[in-house]
Amino acid sequence: MASIPRSSRRPAPPAVRLSLSDPFVRSIVYQILVVGGVALIIWYLVSNTMTNMEARKIASGFDFLNREAGFAISEHSIDYSPADTYFRALVVGVLNTLLIAVLGIVLATILGTVIGIGRLAKNWLIAKVCSVYVEVMRNLPLAVQLFFWYAMIIENLPGPRQAISPLPGVFLSSRGIMVPVPGDDPAYGWMLIACLIGVVATLLISRWARARQAATGQQFPMMRAAAGLILGLPLLAWLAGGAPTTLDWPELRGFNFQGGGSMSPEFAALLLGLVTYTAAFIAEIVRSGILAVSHGQTEAASALGLRRSLNLRLVVLPQALRVIIPPMISQYLNITKNSSLAVLIGYPDIVSIANTALNQTGQAIEGIAIIMLVYLTVSLSIAVFGNWYNKRLALVER
Amino acid sequence: MKHLGRIAATAAIALGALAGTAQAQQSTVDAVKAKGFVQCGVNTGLAGFSAPDSQGVWKGLDVDMCRGVAAAVFGDASKVRYTGLTAQQRFTALQSGEVDILARNTTWTLQRDTSLGLDFVAVNFYDGQGFMVKNSLNVKSAKELNGATVCVQPGTTTELNLADYFRANRMQFKPVVIEKMEEVVAAYLAGRCDAYTTDMSGLASTRSAQGANASQHLILPDVISKEPLGPAVRHGDNKWADIVRWTFNVMVEAEEMGLTSANIDSKMNDPNPGIQRLVGKTGDMGKQLGLENNWSYNIIKQVGNYGESYERNIKPIGLERGVNELWSKGGIMYAPPVR
Numbered sequence: 001m002a003s004i005p006r007s008s009r010r011p012a013p014p015a016v017r018l019s020l021s022d023p024f025v026r027s028i029v030y031q032i033l034v035v036g037g038v039a040l041i042i043w044y045l046v047s048n049t050m051t052n053m054e055a056r057k058i059a060s061g062f063d064f065l066n067r068e069a070g071f072a073i074s075e076h077s078i079d080y081s082p083a084d085t086y087f088r089a090l091v092v093g094v095l096n097t098l099l100i101a102v103l104g105i106v107l108a109t110i111l112g113t114v115i116g117i118g119r120l121a122k123n124w125l126i127a128k129v130c131s132v133y134v135e136v137m138r139n140l141p142l143a144v145q146l147f148f149w150y151a152m153i154i155e156n157l158p159g160p161r162q163a164i165s166p167l168p169g170v171f172l173s174s175r176g177i178m179v180p181v182p183g184d185d186p187a188y189g190w191m192l193i194a195c196l197i198g199v200v201a202t203l204l205i206s207r208w209a210r211a212r213q214a215a216t217g218q219q220f221p222m223m224r225a226a227a228g229l230i231l232g233l234p235l236l237a238w239l240a241g242g243a244p245t246t247l248d249w250p251e252l253r254g255f256n257f258q259g260g261g262s263m264s265p266e267f268a269a270l271l272l273g274l275v276t277y278t279a280a281f282i283a284e285i286v287r288s289g290i291l292a293v294s295h296g297q298t299e300a301a302s303a304l305g306l307r308r309s310l311n312l313r314l315v316v317l318p319q320a321l322r323v324i325i326p327p328m329i330s331q332y333l334n335i336t337k338n339s340s341l342a343v344l345i346g347y348p349d350i351v352s353i354a355n356t357a358l359n360q361t362g363q364a365i366e367g368i369a370i371i372m373l374v375y376l377t378v379s380l381s382i383a384v385f386g387n388w389y390n391k392r393l394a395l396v397e398r
Numbered sequence: 399m400k401h402l403g404r405i406a407a408t409a410a411i412a413l414g415a416l417a418g419t420a421q422a423q424q425s426t427v428d429a430v431k432a433k434g435f436v437q438c439g440v441n442t443g444l445a446g447f448s449a450p451d452s453q454g455v456w457k458g459l460d461v462d463m464c465r466g467v468a469a470a471v472f473g474d475a476s477k478v479r480y481t482g483l484t485a486q487q488r489f490t491a492l493q494s495g496e497v498d499i500l501a502r503n504t505t506w507t508l509q510r511d512t513s514l515g516l517d518f519v520a521v522n523f524y525d526g527q528g529f530m531v532k533n534s535l536n537v538k539s540a541k542e543l544n545g546a547t548v549c550v551q552p553g554t555t556t557e558l559n560l561a562d563y564f565r566a567n568r569m570q571f572k573p574v575v576i577e578k579m580e581e582v583v584a585a586y587l588a589g590r591c592d593a594y595t596t597d598m599s600g601l602a603s604t605r606s607a608q609g610a611n612a613s614q615h616l617i618l619p620d621v622i623s624k625e626p627l628g629p630a631v632r633h634g635d636n637k638w639a640d641i642v643r644w645t646f647n648v649m650v651e652a653e654e655m656g657l658t659s660a661n662i663d664s665k666m667n668d669p670n671p672g673i674q675r676l677v678g679k680t681g682d683m684g685k686q687l688g689l690e691n692n693w694s695y696n697i698i699k700q701v702g703n704y705g706e707s708y709e710r711n712i713k714p715i716g717l718e719r720g721v722n723e724l725w726s727k728g729g730i731m732y733a734p735p736v737r
């Protein structure tokens with residue numbers, strides 16, 4: 001049946017009659033009307049707002065972006081000082097949002113998967129603990145959880161002068177967690193590059209190994225090769241760089257710790273809150289995804305003699321992923337959007353910074369527009385990527 | 399298809415409804431008279447300026463500003479409804495018409511006066527920004543705060559002055575910026591910050607709210623900015639701006655003349671022509687503002703003069719009159735002639 005060319009099956013196009021009783025003409029007319037109507041409303045709202053703002057002498061436009069911001073931001077992944085522009089301040093906010101979203105997505109996925117599989121465990125205790133976790137976390141509002149974590153951190157940890165030091169160079173205080181970080185040495189840069197090369201090489205080799213296995217049936221010890229490349233190459237680079245051991249230690253100077261790396265209580269509380277909350281939802285998604293794979297599949301796989309781990313990796317997970325990916329994408333979107341609750345506990349995300357900017361300049365509409373644009377861009381990017389990945393995984397129907 | 403048709407029809411109706419809202423701006427005073435009360439934007443809770451008491455009745459210097467306007471417009475100081483606003487919400491609330499007056503310890507600055515679509519009409523409290531630290535920190539001056547972590551509320555002049563001050567003195571600091579007052583104070587108390595910064599009045603209010611623990615906190619002597627706090631109205635509404643401005647001036651003038659809520663009835667027949675005008679016996683000041691002629695009597699009788707309001711609200715949080723004393727007594731509180 002596949003041999004019949006498609007075009008020959010379609011009925012000849014009807015002669016175009018310009019009448020409203022023609023469904024084709026009608027649908028076009030209605031669509032034009034709707035789009036026109038929406039455009040009119042938008043135009044009306046915009047022009048009305050502009051006139052009112054003009055009448056009340058409320059400043060408008062985006063000129064303020066080039067003005068000096070004048071306020072300080074506690075956490076910034078690029079250089080920032082109050083002498084920088086509003087634009088730069090907003091970029092700092094966007095980067096802070098992205099940082100928390102990316103870390104949150106990675107960690108929530110790991111924790112959620114572990115708990116989701118845990119709920120299916122044969123061990124009664126593990127299964128129960130995981131169920132209780134899911135029920136508790138899912139049913140408490142995220143804002144409450146954020147306040148809880150933030151209060152836990154700042155109320156329970158001592159001030160910087162009495163900081164707890166569980167390991168040499170590691171300090172826990174109400175100012176956050178301070179850790180020693182690798183100091184200034186070119187070798188560390190080389191290690192990073194070596195690591196990247198290792199990852200790329202691993203990807204290429206695994207491709208080749210799969211092709212070879214498909215063609216000849218010969219297996220390749222992929223795990224060992226990957227470990228060797230990803231860990232071994234940086235090690236070699238480190239040795240070649242003279243095996244430097246310089247570390248940048250945090251130390252108490254004046255009011256606070258200087259040097260080293262640090263994670264602020266605001267960041268920690270937000271990350272903890274987002275990860276533990278979202279992991280509960282992800283756990284349910286993972287669980288339902290695994291349960292959705294029919295039992296016959298696992299049985300058939302074991303009948304073929306596949307080990308339990310191979311069974312999971314080659315039979316169950318690929319099928320479960322098809323069910324898991326779409327709801328997972330919406331959880332990733334949720335993490336990103338929920339990160340805006342950062343304002344509650346003072347983490348400088350884009351909403352917090354745009355709010356401050358719109359307040360200092362009085363340009364509320366522009367500020368809100370910027371926030372919407374940022375979230376829309378980030379969310380759409382996640383959705384587009386997710387859909388692409390989903391398509392790749394989807395059953396190829398023949 | 400039917401569906402689309404319905405959407406289009408709905409859109410057209412919505413459009414028509416929206417078009418109806420584009421009409422000439424009327425003065426706030428007419429709207430206020432029509433609805434029967436003044437909607438006043440105040441602080442969500444800052445003892446001395448505006449905070450509900452144990453019975454839920456709003457009290458404070460800013461609250462008295464609103465009550466004075468209600469007394470002037472309606473002859474009844476209780477015809478006020480309050481909207482608690484955070485620093486970030488306040489300007490949009492006034493711009494959008496959600497409130498008629500913004501009396502929320504708000505600093506008068508050029509930028510706010512010119513580009514936020516509002517007009518400041520008076521200064522009811524001359525303030526300045528300071529720092530509060532715990533005694534245990536052993537700091538005696540703001541100049542010693544290099545490297546400190548400082549708690550601050552966003553969307554305030556405080557936030558900007560803080561950055562300016564450390565820049566000007568070539569010192570470093572880390573801000574912890576939290577919008578809600580209770581949360582930012584809680585963070586300071588928990589030791590998240592070395593110092594808490596805001597207007598001196600706000601510091602005094604927060605410190606006195608600590609009760610028995612108040613003595614563990616020290617307000618540093620350095621005043622790093624000028625913070626003239628005052629009521630604001632929407633830009634361009636001169637009629638309403640005049641009413642609010644002269645309501646405040648009456649309260650100051652009454653104090654200068656020694657008129658209080660307690661003695662005004664006995665001064666009704668005082669021969670002093672200034673007093674005669676202020677109690678509404680002579681002149682037509684009320685008419686010039688578009689109000690009843692006993693508008694000023696009602697303000698003084700029901701709310702009291704500025705000194706009374708200060709005594710009642712600000713003294714309890716431990717702030718002396720200082721610069722807010724009358725000009726004739728060494729302060730800078732000065733009202734243009736009410737005549």
Ligand SMILES: N[C@@H](CCC(=O)N[C@@H](CS)C(=O)NCC(=O)O)C(=O)O
Pocket residue numbers: 441442443444483484485503504505506551553554555556577578579596597599600601625627
């Ligand atoms: N006067 C400054 C600061 C006003 C301000 O927001 N002060 C704080 C501390 S006194 C406050 O009122 N917080 C109470 C709240 O946000 O509920 C300004 O106008 O920007």
